[in-house]
Amino acid sequence: MATTLAPAPAPAPAPASTRRRKTRDRHHRGMSRWLVLTLITLAALVMLVPFVFMLLNAFKSPADYSNGGPLSWPSEFYTKGLSTYWTTVNFPLKFWNSFLIAGSVAVLGVAVSVLNAYALGIGRVRGRLWIVGLFLLANMLPQEALIYPLYYISKQIGLYNTQLSVIIIFTVIQSAFGTYLLSSVLGTFPRSVLEAAALDGAGKWTVLRRVVFPNLRPTLIVLLIFFFIWTWNEFLIPLVMLIDNSTQTIPVALASLQGDRLMDAPTTNAGALISLVPAILFFIIFQRTFSRGITAGAEK
Template sequence: MAVTTTPAAGRAPRVRDRHDRGAGRWAVLALVTVAALAMLVPFAFMLLNAFKSPGDYSTNGPLSWPSEFYTKGLRTYWEQVDFPVKLWNSVLISGSVAVAGVLVSLLNAYALGIGRVRGRLWIIGLFLLANMLPQEALVYPLYHFAKEAGLYNTRLAVIIIFTVIQSAFGTYLLASVLSTFPRQLLEAAALDGAGKWRILWRVVLPNLRPTLAVLLVFFFIWTWNEFLIPLVMLIDNQTQTVPVALASLQGDRLMDAPTTNAGALLSLVPAILFFLIFQRTLARGITAGAER
């Protein structure tokens, strides 16, 4: 005879609420919130001092509330560095590197992750090693090659350099992803008469779109924030980028702190807008990568 058990009379079985959090989870949430607020403190100071006059800054210090809404710093930065030109240069270089870097990474990873390339692990190891090289070690060789090729002080030189640098990381990442790509799909496409190029664009690419979207966003933001190589390669005001223009505000012995903060705020806005526009794409790509 089967024995069944029933809950005690008058006592309903407890169902754990999905919103019920233990003390440990609340502690972790509190620590993450504090860390996020701490990371926002420098941005709050920048925003506070961007609309403060130089006299107010020197008298009351960087922690005081502005006595007036001072916008001359923004206008001074806009006119002094010719911000529209610098903004166009940064958008052109970052956008070109993002698209070209993703394309080169995809082609390299397709050959390494799916193709039959000899010494595949050694090649991927070289790409991983390339990601570890500091830019300070690359500046002089890149400067010399750009001079010899006649590309010095051109946006094309910076686009080529950062396309290679970013695609090294992209190749390493995508090659690892494609090494686990289902072989059944590739074999089925080959049996249907599809060549290697058609398999790449019709089978592999649709499955990698979320990952490629994440790389596109990262490549754009990483290239936007680059400073050392553009500083060395771009010496003309008509070719310089936003970070280089922002550094030009600081002199040897004098720095206009309110104008510098206003310039930093103005320079940060395009990157934030780009991130907000592609936020859903980034979230979907990370979620798809976790599910994979």
């Protein structure tokens, strides 16, 4: 005898009050998103104002700047300021010095940060919290408090006025922040994964290379980008440690355009524009990698 299955009852429609509440919540969320987007857009426009002034005055002649001031529109497309800055400070040499220092610090800073954080976060060395606290304290020290000891030590060991001295200094400074950040991340690393690797016969270096490093790669890429840009923009320590024209970086060369009684504002703005372009290009090239690194770090 054949049996027929009764159709499943249709779900009861949601009450009208529930539908109105969902619609109201959706409307509020939409308004909140538009409000946040508007505020972010306004903040971005405010931050772009100095760059607009710099771009405006970079192509303005000294006569236009003297007559109309920094807010006037240039009467001609003046490019002599760019060529003057390029030849006066020997920009290719300064660019190479900045790239050498910033690139070396970025790579070495990340490497030192990984090794330190691996020992503190996974190795569980004795006094770990005190050591991490010291790294945090080192991040809070201003460079003005460090400049005289660094100057004196570099003089004593013969590294004064060399790129190597600046590379060593900034590697230590940047790795202090990287160690503090990565040690917090590795402190929560799953112990079961480490124990499984140890049961398979993996040593400490194998665990670091094949287990820890692949999981930290997105975070390390973000640190690499930050270390490069931070070091590229540094001014005080390179100003004190690099006194020879052949060893100076771009920020120091830009400051050299300002004399005691005379400042060529269009040439200074043109130099600032040229000096800013490499950092912007570096960020644009690695923007997708930077975004993936932040997203992967958030998911972990």
